[in-house]
Each structure stands twice: as structure tokens, then as C-alpha cells.
Amino acid sequence: MAADEPLVLGIETSCDETGVGIVHGTALLADAVASSVDTHARFGGVVPEIASRAHLEAMVPTIERALKTAGISAKDLDGIAVTAGPGLAGALLVGVSAAKAYAYALGKPLYGVNHLASHICVDQLEHGKLPEPTMALLVSGGHSSLLLSADITSDVRPMGATIDDAAGEAFDKIARVLDLGFPGGPVIDRLAKEGDPEAIAFPRGLSGSRDPAYDFSFSGLKTAVARWIEAKRAAGEDVPVRDVAASFQEAVVDVLTRKAVRACKDEGVDHLMIGGGVAANSRLRALAEERCERAGIRLRVPRPGLCTDNGAMVAALGSEMVARNRPASDLELSADSSLPVTDPHVPGGSHDHGHDHVHEVSKENLYS
Amino acid sequence: MDTATPAVTVALHDGEAVVASSSQVDARRHGELLLPAVDLVLKEAGLKLDAVTGIVVGVGPGPYTGLRVGLVTAAAFSSALGVPVHGLCTLDGLAYASGIDGPFAVATDARRKEVYWARYEDFRTRAGDASVDRPADIAGQLAGLPVVGAGARLYPEAFPDARDPEHQSAAALAGLAAEKLAGGEGGFLDPLPMYLRRPDAQVPKNYKVVTPK
Numbered sequence: 001m002a003a004d005e006p007l008v009l010g011i012e013t014s015c016d017e018t019g020v021g022i023v024h025g026t027a028l029l030a031d032a033v034a035s036s037v038d039t040h041a042r043f044g045g046v047v048p049e050i051a052s053r054a055h056l057e058a059m060v061p062t063i064e065r066a067l068k069t070a071g072i073s074a075k076d077l078d079g080i081a082v083t084a085g086p087g088l089a090g091a092l093l094v095g096v097s098a099a100k101a102y103a104y105a106l107g108k109p110l111y112g113v114n115h116l117a118s119h120i121c122v123d124q125l126e127h128g129k130l131p132e133p134t135m136a137l138l139v140s141g142g143h144s145s146l147l148l149s150a151d152i153t154s155d156v157r158p159m160g161a162t163i164d165d166a167a168g169e170a171f172d173k174i175a176r177v178l179d180l181g182f183p184g185g186p187v188i189d190r191l192a193k194e195g196d197p198e199a200i201a202f203p204r205g206l207s208g209s210r211d212p213a214y215d216f217s218f219s220g221l222k223t224a225v226a227r228w229i230e231a232k233r234a235a236g237e238d239v240p241v242r243d244v245a246a247s248f249q250e251a252v253v254d255v256l257t258r259k260a261v262r263a264c265k266d267e268g269v270d271h272l273m274i275g276g277g278v279a280a281n282s283r284l285r286a287l288a289e290e291r292c293e294r295a296g297i298r299l300r301v302p303r304p305g306l307c308t309d310n311g312a313m314v315a316a317l318g319s320e321m322v323a324r325n326r327p328a329s330d331l332e333l334s335a336d337s338s339l340p341v342t343d344p345h346v347p348g349g350s351h352d353h354g355h356d357h358v359h360e361v362s363k364e365n366l367y368s
Numbered sequence: 369m370d371t372a373t374p375a376v377t378v379a380l381h382d383g384e385a386v387v388a389s390s391s392q393v394d395a396r397r398h399g400e401l402l403l404p405a406v407d408l409v410l411k412e413a414g415l416k417l418d419a420v421t422g423i424v425v426g427v428g429p430g431p432y433t434g435l436r437v438g439l440v441t442a443a444a445f446s447s448a449l450g451v452p453v454h455g456l457c458t459l460d461g462l463a464y465a466s467g468i469d470g471p472f473a474v475a476t477d478a479r480r481k482e483v484y485w486a487r488y489e490d491f492r493t494r495a496g497d498a499s500v501d502r503p504a505d506i507a508g509q510l511a512g513l514p515v516v517g518a519g520a521r522l523y524p525e526a527f528p529d530a531r532d533p534e535h536q537s538a539a540a541l542a543g544l545a546a547e548k549l550a551g552g553e554g555g556f557l558d559p560l561p562m563y564l565r566r567p568d569a570q571v572p573k574n575y576k577v578v579t580p581k
């Protein structure tokens with residue numbers, strides 16, 4: 001790595017993780033995370049005010065920890081990047097305010113960046129420069145999107161998204177129905193390994209020939225699984241938890257991977273990256289691997305720690321902004337809970353709030 | 369600086385007097401307004417932030433989101449510059465600015481038909497902790513007392529003797545802090561948020577059965 005590669009600190013507070021990462025070009029120097037997930041567990045979902053309070057408490061200590069781990073002084077930084085959106089408004093605001101204060105105090109350029117684009121860009125820390133274009137499948141408790149990135153700093157196009165629940169949300173809800181706790185992803189993944197994915201034929205949402213090719217729907221699946229379990233319970237029978245977990249998980253990952261591969265083929269893109277918390281799901285990785293190989297597509301999935309929300313992904317995109325000479329944000333930068341994915345970053349002077357909030361509809365269930 | 373109330377207010381104080389200040393009242397844009405205001409105040413004084421030897425921040429009470437903007441900004445400045453942060457109760461700034469030399473109260477808008485409030489012996493001396501209550505529930509105890517702050521104007525039936533100022537000013541907060549620092553008396557709070565309310569968090573009811581009975 002060249003010595004003149006950008007040294008960037010990234011701050012992420014869009015949901016319940018206070019993340020601060022430091023990267024040098026595409027090399028990860030520090031990735032400090034403080035999570036409030038345990039506080040939310042008893043509520044069965046992220047409580048916005050609890051998340052915001054936890055961010056405030058953890059913000060500066062996490063930044064200081066990241067600087068210490070990286071063994072650098074804040075004065076050496078070439079820029080400070082922060083998630084400007086999308087996400088929980090109050091949570092975003094803590095990170096944006098901290099980033100602005102550091103950037104101002106240190107006299108460094110500030111880059112307000114897009115959370116979704118960051119999820120894609122983080123793969124550079126694992127597998128080197130992203131090929132252009134890259135197809136990206138982002139799946140987590142907050143998002144399920146298929147994005148085509150032609151230039152991660154300036155050209156990210158939405159191909160499809162969930163029309164109702166996020167994939168990770170479906171995992172959480174089914175885990176709740178099965179009394180498995182929160183978050184649902186890891187426990188369902190674990191139980192599914194001992195179950196039969198073909199035991200129960202759960203529906204594949206939006207998979208008809210007339211359905212939108214790249215959009216997702218997990219609400220119908222969630223209801224179908226819940227009904228199936230209730231019927232068993234009502235009949236006084238035992239619920240085969242492992243088979244339910246495996247069959248439910250198979251329905252989710254089948255649709256995700258099939259649509260992602262199809263989008264790659266249709267667009268003539270030979271790279272697929274998968275990011276977001278659900279990318280840690282072992283069956284999603286295995287099935288994507290299998291289908292990509294068959295289709296001649298190179299699959300890139302960062303390690304699980306980089307797939308969940310973290311500051312390193314924000315730093316990775318910030319570093320790319322510096323490297324490509326993108327204009328910095330200004331001191332009026334605001335947190336935008338519905339920042340469209342088509343804005344990989346928020347350059348200075350763009351505070352007219354002119355973008356149409358087409359994602360507003362899905363925002364409601366994005367973080368509920 | 370103080371962002372605990374609808375005012376986004378910043379002032380620079382040199383220990384003797386206020387050098388420059390900026391106050392904007394906009395309950396919804398604390399995040400956007402604060403840093404440009406800091407920049408403006410410093411530019412007016414012809415100084416850079418690294419000339420600052422200490423930061424004073426209003427810790428509330430305040431309704432959540434805006435309050436955090438000032439606190440996290442102060443903490444980040446402190447960390448980046450290596451200077452101390454002194455917390456002060458936001459209501460103390462209003463009290464100090466009023467200059468009232470006898471018993472009175474301060475009340476700010478806590479939304480949800482409540483006020484944050486505290487009683488004062490005089491403009492420098494708070495009597496007891498700040499609380500959050502419905503105006504009608506405290507009108508009796510504050511009967512006959514002047515009440516400073518926007519909370520008084522919002523509820524004239526409960527607080528008929530409303531007094532200025534209506535809004536917080538960082539200039540007053542800095543003046544109070546400079547007095548405390550000069551007197552060596554301390555009396556600062558930790559720069560941590562004073563919410564006075566538990567977070568809104570509804571525990572979802574046990575999983576909702578979707579099959580019709």
C-alpha cells in the first residue's frame with residue numbers, strides 16, 4: 001500500500017451500534033464498536049431513544065479507543081467520514097454532530113456518507129478494490145436491497161428492495177414466534193443446521209413471473225410460518241423447531257440469492273457482493289456460493305464482523321471519497337433519516353432537502 | 369453552548385466579558401445550526417477554536433434529541449483539543465440572565481404538556497433539583513412567584529407572572545461559568561444529559577397471534 005493513501009476515521013450511529021473505524025486506503029487499522037443490542041433485547045427490537053442515549057454515552061470513548069488501537073493521532077487524519085443516513089434520525093444526529101465537531105476542531109475535511117454505500121464499500125477492506133460495476137445484495141434487520149454500484153462514490157443505482165419487511169426483521173419475528181429471543185438471525189442459523197430445509201414448503205414472496213424481478217417481500221412468508229406454528233400448537237402437537245427454522249431460512253435465502261444472481265445476469269455484471277448483518281448467515285453464504293459459481297459470477301462476502309453495522313465501512317467509503325477527490329460536506333451537514341441510496345455522499349451546499357422521499361414508505365418498517 | 373431548549377446558542381467569553389455570541393431559536397435544526405454558529409462566533413472574535421481553554425455546555429433538562437447535539441459536540445471538542453468541559457444546568461443560565469434578586473422559578477417547555485422547572489432563591493442560587501411536571505400540578509407551590517422562561521409563557525394560567533428572558537442564551541451561561549471559575553468555587557455538573565424522563569420504550573406485547581380465532 002502506498003504511503004500517500006488516505007487515512008480516514010469513520011463514524012457510524014445509524015441504528016444500535018456506535019462504530020468507529022480507521023482505515024488507511026483499503027487497510028483496516030481499527031474497528032471499535034459499542035453496541036446497545038443487549039438493552040434492546042427485552043423489547044424485541046431496537047428502541048430509538050435507548051439507542052440515541054447509548055450513542056451519546058459511547059461516542060467519544062469509542063473514537064478515542066479507535067485512535068489508540070490504530071496508534072495514530074487525530075491530527076494525522078486526512079478526513080473524517082460519518083453516516084449521514086439513512087437510519088434512525090436521533091441516532092444519526094449523535095454521530096453527525098460528533099464528526100462535525102472533530103472535523104472542525106482538527107481542521108479536517110468532513111464527508112457525510114450513505115450507510116448503504118458504506119455496506120458495499122467495506123468489502124474493499126477484505127478483498128481489495130471493488131470491481132466496477134459490482135452488484136450488491138444488502139440484507140439486515142434494517143435493509144434488503146439489491147444495488148448496482150458503478151462507482152461507489154458517485155453512482156449507486158437501486159435495482160430492487162423489500163416492499164414490506166427486511167429479511168433480518170423476518171428472522172427476528174420468526175425467532176420471537178418460536179420463543180428463541182432477539183436477535184433471531186444467529187439462533188435460527190444454528191438450529192437450521194440440524195433441521196430439514198425441505199420439511200415444510202413455505203412460500204417464496206414475489207417469485208411469480210409477473211412479479212417485480214428484483215423486489216423482495218417477506219411479510220407473507222412471516223405470516224405463513226406463524227400460521228403453520230400456531231396450527232401445530234392448536235392441534236396440541238410439538239413444533240419441530242429445527243425443521244421450521246431450516247425451511248423458513250431456506251425460503252428467505254432462496255429468494256435472495258435467486259434474485260441477486262438474476263440481476264447480475266440481466267445487467268451483465270460478473271461480481272456480486274453480499275453485505276449487512278444477514279450476510280453472516282451460513283446458508284445464505286453457501287447457497288450464494290453455489291449459485292454464483294454455476295452462473296460464472298465472482299462472489300465477495302466480507303467477514304461477519306464487517307457485514308454488521310460498523311465504523312470501518314464508513315471509513316472505507318470516506319477513504320474512497322478522499323482518493324477520488326469528491327467534494328467534502330460542509331458544517332451544515334444534517335442527519336437525513338431517508339437519505340436516498342442514489343446519494344453515496346452529501347457534498348457541501350446540498351441542503352435544500354430537494355430529494356423526493358420515495359423511500360419514505362418503506363422507512364416505517366425499515367427500523368421498526 | 370446550549371442546545372437543550374429550542375435555542376441554539378453559542379458564546380465566546382474571555383473571563384471578563386462576552387466577546388461574541390449567536391442565538392437562533394429553531395427547535396428542529398439544532399444539528400445543522402450549531403457548528404456554523406460556533407464558526408461564526410469565532411470568526412467574529414478573529415480566533416480559532418484552539419484558542420479556547422474551556423467549554424461550558426448546558427446539560428438540560430431538555431427533550432432528548434437537541435440536547436444531545438450540544439453535549440456530544442462539547443465532548444468531541446474536549447477530546448480533540450484536550451480542554452475541559454464544564455456542565456451547567458440549562459435552567460441556571462436562564463435564572464442568571466433574569467437578574468432577579470429574590471425568590472422566583474424558571475420553567476422551560478418539556479413538550480407533552482409538561483415543563484422542566486426549578487426554584488431559585490436569587491439569580492445565582494437554585495433551591496433544589498430541576499423537575500418535570502404538568503403546570504397545573506405545580507402552580508400552587510409557585511403561586512405569587514415570577515417565572516422565567518418559555519414554560520411560563522406557554523402556560524399563563526399556571527404562571528401568571530411570566531418574566532424575561534424567554535430563551536436560553538449561551539452568553540449568560542458563559543457569564544455564570546466565568547464567575548464560578550474566577551471564584552474557584554467549582555459547582556459544575558458532569559457534562560452528561562439531564563433527561564428527567566425514562567426513554568419511551570414500549571415492550572411489545574407477547575407475540576401477536578395472526579391466525580383468526
Ligand SMILES: [Zn+2]
Pocket residue numbers: 115119140142276308309
Ligand atoms: Zn446497516
